[in-house]
Amino acid sequence: MSQILDALSPLDRQAVDKFREYLRIPTVHPDIDYEPCIKFLEQYARDLGIPVKVYRNIPTKPVAVFKWEGKESGLSTIMLNGHMDVVPVYRDKWTYEPFGAEIDDKGYIYGRGAQDMKWISILYLEAIRRLKLDGVVPKRTVYVFFVPDEEYGELGLREFVKTKEFRNLNIGFGLDEGDSSPNDSYIAYYGEKSCWQFTIHCPGQTGHASLILKNTAGEKVRYLVDKFSDFRRTEEKKLEDDSSLKLWDVTSVNLTQLGGGVQPNVVPEELTLTYDVRISPGTNVKDLERKINRWCKEAGDGIWLEYYEKEAQRPITVLENSPYWSALAKVAEKRKINLEKKVCLGATDVRFLREMHIPAIGISPMRFTKPLAHDHDECVNVRAFLEGLQFYYDLLPELANV
């Protein structure tokens, strides 16, 4: 056993023990049974002395919400969000048992969900435990959410935000996960790109490949590839011309698949182009869609689009003049931690809050840490874990007293 654990204070030890207990519950896709996790949370609530309510609007997808009650019940509340589910593992690639929460002699705790994102959920609750022990009563009520199916599926927070039970919680601001940072800063995500993936079907006149036929699929493809490539180049040039712009300030366009044809001497009946487009938050998606439809029309007859992913415009959280952002920045400054403002290239549950016009930030208070979400041997060092705990201990009263 690790000497590192023996050296911890009783409160730190308790936090680490809770984290390891949570890691051992295999809330892993597919077909997750959330009930053992809910049992763990109900016991946890009794232990903390705060209530937890389990919403079962979708019986197999429970949402557990802890309530740390504020003094002023009329005010909007703070939501701390965490997903219970984790992605599958390649067991043979792990040095440690993925649901064993083993600790090595350098203090690394291993387990699926260690970074994504079971550690954060435990930090929320353990910060509240300490604040309660210190007699702190927040002004605004703070809710800690444990939600299902963030990694996979449609029935997690996406559905819960649409319920009247959610509306009744009167959330005014939300925190969710971000990414761990390999350098000395914390990353604060205030927006996300929207993802579109689609195949363009280009039908055309088929026939013998020795002829020069009209209305061929190949000519349509050529027109479209030019249009998309020109657009891609325009976005790329924006980055080259202005060094202050980041990848999320522009829209990425990539041709990811080409399909069609039967054999070399037959002009194909259809060719297909598949694109992946990640739209910057500043882009008007309706304009983009009109542009794509126009190109398809111009390219020739019969072209049609098949969408696999077509996300709506994603609102960003405006940080200027936000008292919640100021609270976050104040705590980071106090703790001498640099905050890096970014737009997330992927997607987390935080987007469902922004879609409900609730300002929200995605942050994982973990630095000097190799990001290992979804990777083999996912782990967190005890020191990083306890630093994160200190961060929430300082942050929660600031947010709740806005």
Ligand SMILES: [Zn+2]
């Ligand atoms: Zn996650």
